[in-house]
Amino acid sequence: MAYIGRQTTQGDFVKLDSIKSQFNGVTKTFDLKSGGKAFSPGSEGALLVSLAGIIQESGISYTIDNNTITFINAPVSGTDVFMQAMGSRVNIGSLASGTVDASKLSSNFGTYNGTISATAFSGDGSSLTGVARTDNIRTDTDATFLKNIDVSGNVSIGGTLTYEDVTNVDSVGLITARSGIVVGSGITLSTDGNAFHTGIVTATSVNTTGSVTTSGGVDFTGLLKENVNLTAGKLSDNTNIDLANGMVHHFTTQETTTSTPNIRFDSSTTLGSKMSVGDSISVTLITTAAAAGYSEHVTIDGSPITENWVGGSAPTGGGSSGVDVYSYTILKTASTTYVVIANLSKTS
Numbered sequence: 001m002a003y004i005g006r007q008t009t010q011g012d013f014v015k016l017d018s019i020k021s022q023f024n025g026v027t028k029t030f031d032l033k034s035g036g037k038a039f040s041p042g043s044e045g046a047l048l049v050s051l052a053g054i055i056q057e058s059g060i061s062y063t064i065d066n067n068t069i070t071f072i073n074a075p076v077s078g079t080d081v082f083m084q085a086m087g088s089r090v091n092i093g094s095l096a097s098g099t100v101d102a103s104k105l106s107s108n109f110g111t112y113n114g115t116i117s118a119t120a121f122s123g124d125g126s127s128l129t130g131v132a133r134t135d136n137i138r139t140d141t142d143a144t145f146l147k148n149i150d151v152s153g154n155v156s157i158g159g160t161l162t163y164e165d166v167t168n169v170d171s172v173g174l175i176t177a178r179s180g181i182v183v184g185s186g187i188t189l190s191t192d193g194n195a196f197h198t199g200i201v202t203a204t205s206v207n208t209t210g211s212v213t214t215s216g217g218v219d220f221t222g223l224l225k226e227n228v229n230l231t232a233g234k235l236s237d238n239t240n241i242d243l244a245n246g247m248v249h250h251f252t253t254q255e256t257t258t259s260t261p262n263i264r265f266d267s268s269t270t271l272g273s274k275m276s277v278g279d280s281i282s283v284t285l286i287t288t289a290a291a292a293g294y295s296e297h298v299t300i301d302g303s304p305i306t307e308n309w310v311g312g313s314a315p316t317g318g319g320s321s322g323v324d325v326y327s328y329t330i331l332k333t334a335s336t337t338y339v340v341i342a343n344l345s346k347t348s
Contacts, residue, residue: 014039014085016047016062023075030069032083038067041085050082052073119291235287235295243274244284250286255318257295260300263328270301275332285326289319290348295326300338310334310343322347 017033030038041047044058049069058061062071075081119164169175178238186198229245231238232252236259241249244266263283275281285291297323298307318324329341 016083016085018082018085020079023026023077023079023081025076026072026074028071029131030063032067032069034085039085040064040067041305046086048082048084050080052079057280091219123344183275214219234293235261236293240264240267241283241285243271243281244269247282248284252288254288255290255324257293259293259295260297260299261295261326262302263330264301272301272332272336277332277334278330280331283328285332286330287318287324287326288321289324291320294318294324294344298328298340298342300330300340303336305338305340307340307342314342315344319346319348 008050014034016039017036019030022030024088030091032041034200041064044062047058047064049056049067051071056071060072063068064070071081188196190196226248227246228248228250229242230250234253235251236253236255236257237253238251239259239262241261241263242265243263263271265271285295287295294315294317296316299305303347309315324347325345327343327345331341333339333340
């Protein structure tokens with residue numbers, strides 16, 4: 001028998017789950033479901049909607065967005081509703097090139113579980129899931145990679161990069177390691193700031209605020225210099241000799257009387273705490289000479305000691321002009337015991 005009327009729609013007609021219980025006169029947007037599962041009819045024209053027995057005009061009385069429906073007016077509580085999808089998506093197989101243009105693909109086609117292929121996609125890809133490759137991939141959760149990652153360009157990281165068992169690290173900033181960094185086969189840098197070298201260290205200059213300890217010899221092929229502490233005064237007015245300021249002390253004002261230098265590290269640290277038993281140091285005091293100005297005794301950390309003067313006796317006077325040079329070689333033999341070899345050289 002012939003059929004007269006609107007062209008039939010292919011696919012199964014689907015009655016959607018009722019949303020009557022959700023009507024409250026305020027809410028306009030509702031989820032579309034069939035059998036409890038989200039359902040996307042594809043467009044307004046593919047859905048027949050009846051409210052209180054009145055067929056609603058698609059695109060005017062309501063709109064469809066994927067699997068949601070939005071009414072122009074919020075249905076009041078208790079309003080009867082009937083919704084039926086006019087057909088479902090049909091697999092049309094493979095299409096010949098050029099048979100589908102952009103105007104035929106301008107609608108929202110809902111959610112698809114299969115594969116969508118195209119020569120190009122627009123957008124930043126931020127809403128895509130399960131994507132293998134896009135121009136930009138954004139994730140707001142942790143990302144886990146079970147295979148290697150090859151990056152041909154630069155990688156920018158705003159947080160902290162944690163990595164283990166790395167062969168080469170090229171960094172222009174600070175590198176923090178959990179258990180030290182091994183550099184090559186002969187250099188080890190520890191987490192407490194120590195560096196261990198098994199070979200030769202070559203540097204244009206070395207600056208240190210602490211002490212340098214070596215178990216081998218020290219060879220100098222260039223200039224060897226040390227700091228001289230210059231005092232604009234005389235020794236008798238500045239008897240505390242602080243070795244923290246250097247091992248050579250020069251007093252530029254002419255002496256007028258005798259003095260007893262007190263050798264220490266500084267005002268808060270004893271020399272004894274800086275020397276171990278078996279250590280030795282050399283201290284040089286240079287005074288502006290005067291016959292009445294000389295030093296026949298010396299103390300260490302405020303305690304008197306017995307000097308061993310070169311020549312057998314302590315000085316009884318200073319030089320008449322120029323400078324007097326006092327040299328002390330101090331050997332620590334016990335906790336607070338020292339052997340001091342003293343010598344006075346007059347330049348006049």
